[in-house]
Amino acid sequence: MRVGLNCGNDGIAERDWYGVAPDAGQKRRGLDSPFSFPSKGTIDSVVVMALLSSILALRRDARILKIPPYLSALCLIVGIAWLLVLPLNEYSRGTYISENALLPGQVHTYFGGSEHNVFRAYRHEVFGLIDKPVEERSHKLETIFKEQNLKVATQKYNFTVSNRTIANENVYAILQGPRADATEAIVLVGAWRNMDNEINNSGVALVLTLARYFKRWSLWSKDIIFLVSGDSTIGPQAWVDAYHDAHDERYVEGLKIKSGALQAAVAVDYPAGPWGHRYEKLHIVYDGVNGQLPNLDLFNTAVQIASGQMGIACGIQNMWRHNDAYKVRLETMFRGMLSQGMGYATGPHSSFIPYHVDAITLQTVGDGWHDEISLGKTVESLFRSLNNLLEHFHQSFFFYLLLHSNRFVSIGTYLPSAMLIAVNFSIAAIALWVQSGRSTEPIANPASTAPKDKISDKPASTSSENPSTSAAADPGTVKEPPNPPSPAVEVIKKDGAVSIVPKSLTTVSERHLLLPLAFVLVLHFAGLIPLYVFNHWDEDHLQGLFLTAANITVVIPIGIAFVFFNNRPLSTQETTLIQCFSLLLLGVFLAVLATLNFSLSFLVGVSCIPFSFIRRTGSLGLNVALLGLMALLNPLLVMHAATYLLGGNMALILEKAAQGWHIWGLWTQVVVFLVWLPAWAINTSVIATGAFE
Known part of the structure; x- marks a missing residue:
């Protein structure tokens, strides 16, 4: 049967309890009769309108805002768990060569014999140049290259970073391939000092020896450039910048001679002194500036030649004893992520990667039975594989995480973990946006579509349904029961169906966006x-500046909250919108960053997890406690604590960061100071406003 709906004076007459009025066609067919059955189309219309009313009502249902925190927590748990399962065999793969033209280890190497004596002679000559001035050292190296009938040139560079002048000189020579047309080149680098600031005595001597040795071969289809840089990071950066005409002539001298497009670069780090040193294994360094990586084929080729052809064990990320267990794989992956996230140059090879020149550094470590001849054979075989390339490296991966020298995880497998962390902030931002537009007028059970008399706590009185019966029971009573004031309603039409809902369900409170947006952007x-x-x-x-800044940034949010409290207190809606915009920007930044530098995005995202859940409350004590927690999450304090726990040197890190900004184009500081630190300051300021109320 039908139930009438009294809508006051809004002109809406009898309706069924779904809120759908019978149309004229239904009346002609007698469907308004209590003994008639509605058609299928009428039932579908009723169902659609019931769902529409329910969906509109959900906007005001308080239960809907209880879901996002759990959804955010689910994203965080799944994202972190996703990363932790990557070292398992089911989620990682063994390395392989994608470029068939490389043919690693398929050639017979001839380096040795008389070349061993030449190497020893060069090593003593290099040792004699250690205490010489830069100009004299460069002149001697230039003379050695000229004796081998190579084109030779020098390049000076002079940088001023943090009021300190860094000046040195590069020496390089070009071997024109007998079968080459000067359109492609490979680079062999021997830095004068390695990353540990040791004299790369045997490394430079090996470069000089290989230059003499390669000159005798007629098989080269690419030019080979031999570079002896003044140091391991700044010198190669100055040289490769000038090679691509991207240098600043105020600080870096241009190159006098050039070759073709650089295809790959290999650096040698062998700091053994004049009497030599036998090493145990090769440590292959592959991290580039800003987390960029060389093509995986270059790394795999070096590993396959060293371990397969020469019998030299290979290691990565300073993991000297790798038993391929889950824990060791996980530690190797985290070390790689930390190095990639910091983004600094890890060797001479790092400067080449931003120019899409795939490069690695071969570093000798440990005490063993391998000597310079095995290293020379490895470099020879590697260069002969690179000589086979018909085009630039492109077949294999440029984004990966290495678990071992022969096992990796590709981007399609690990990327969702960082994306889930970023999505968590977007979910929290959407929830805050919905909350900011909610009206303060309460509605009982807003998402229900049941009739009013069905959801009422008390059943409707029979006297209200049948006034005549009530009058018969009490003849003296002639007064009709008063009708409660009808709420304002709104007619919703969709696809030919009509529904009536209270206006409070569809009305959104006006949002004042100017101040929250300005605050976040500032x-x-x-x-x-x-x-x-x-x-x-x-x-x-x-x-000292870093420690001072860490203390000041803790006080700044409290000062901001105090200023607002004394001049213009922020409303609840404004503080909600401030956190909404902050989390939205944070989620977008991290999602974009994950595709460029996965590790940095993941590390910053994990550090910002509390921002998704900490909110201003009405309790003074709780707000003060939350403010103390946020003070501990200060990015500068977090970085200082992490450096201390990992045994790092904060002064050295700050120095390298400044050098990276001026010389390498490092943008890790941009993420820290323009994304992470502001997000923390904004959320801390919102919590601090609650402590003053």
Whole structure:
């Protein structure tokens, strides 16, 4: 049967309890009769309108806002768990060569014999240049290259970073391939000092020896460039910048001679002294600036030649004893992520990768029975494989995580973990946006579509249904029961169906966006101040500046909250919108960053996890406790604590960061000072406003 709906004076007459009025066609067919059955189309219309009313009502249902925190937590748990299962065999793969033209280890190497004596002679000559001035050292190296009938040139560079001048000189020579047309080249690098600031005595001597040795072969289809750089990072960066005409002539001298497009680069780090040193294994360093990586085929070729052809064990990420167990794989992966996330140059090879020149460094480690001849044979075989390339490296992966020298995880497998962390912030932002537009007018059971008399706590009185019966029971009563005031309603039409819902369900509170948007943008752009100061401050006082900045940034959010409290207190909606915009920007930044530098995105995202759940409350004590927790999450304090726990040197890290900004184009500081630190400051300021109320 039908139930009437009294809508007051809004002109809406009898309706069934679904809120759908019978149309004229239904009346002609007698469907308004209590003994008639509606058609299928009428039933579908009723169901659609019931669902529409329910969906509209969900906007005001308080239960809907209880879901996002659990959904965010689910994304975080799955994202972190996803990363932890990557070392398992089911989620990782063994390495393989994708470019068939490389043919690693398929050639017979001839380096040895008389070349061993030549190497020893060069090593003593290099040892004699250690205490010589830069100009005299460069002149001697230039003379050696000229004796081998190679084209030789030098390049000077002079940088000023953190009030410290860095000046040195590169020496390089070009071997024109007998079968080459000067359109492609391969680079062999021997830095004068390695990453540990040791004299790369045997490494430079090996470069000189291989230059003499390669000159005798007529099989080269590419030019070979031999580079002896002044140091391991700045010198190669100055040279490769000038090679691609991307240098600043105020600090870097241009190159006098060039060859063709660089296809690959291999650096040798062998700091053995004049009497030599036998090593145990090769440590292959592959991390580039800003987390960029060389093509996996180059790494796999070096590993296959060294371990397969020469019998030299290979290691990565300073893992000297790797038993291929889950724990060791996980540690190797985390070390690689930390190095990639920091983004600094890890060797001479790092400077080449931003120019899409795949490069690695071969570093000798340990005490064993391998000597310079085995290393020379490895480099020879590697260069002969690179000589076979018909086009640039492109077949294999450029984005990967290495678990071992022969096992990796591709981007399609590991990327979802960082994306889930980023999505968590977007979910929290959407929930805050919905919350900011909710009206304060309460509605009982807003998502229900049941009739009013069905959801009422008390059943409807029979007197209200049959007034005549009530009058018969009490003849003296002639007054009709008063009708409660009808709520404002709105007619919703969709696809020919009509539904009536209270206006409070469809009305959204006006959002005041100007102040929240301005506040978020100002704090994000304020990150330019520490970005500039840390990259231009005096090197000797960088660590003191860092500790001072860490203390100041803890106080700044409290000062911001105090200013607002005394001049213009923020409303609940405004604080909600401030956190909403902050988390939305954080989620977008991290999602984009994950495709460029997965490790940095993941590390920053994990550090920002509490921002998704910490909110301002009405309790003063709880707000103060949350404020203390946020103070411990200060990015500068987190970085200082992480450096201490990992045994790092904060002063050295700050120095390398400043060098990276001016020389390598490092943008890790941009993420820290323009994304992470502002997100923390914004959320901490919101919590601090609750402590003043």
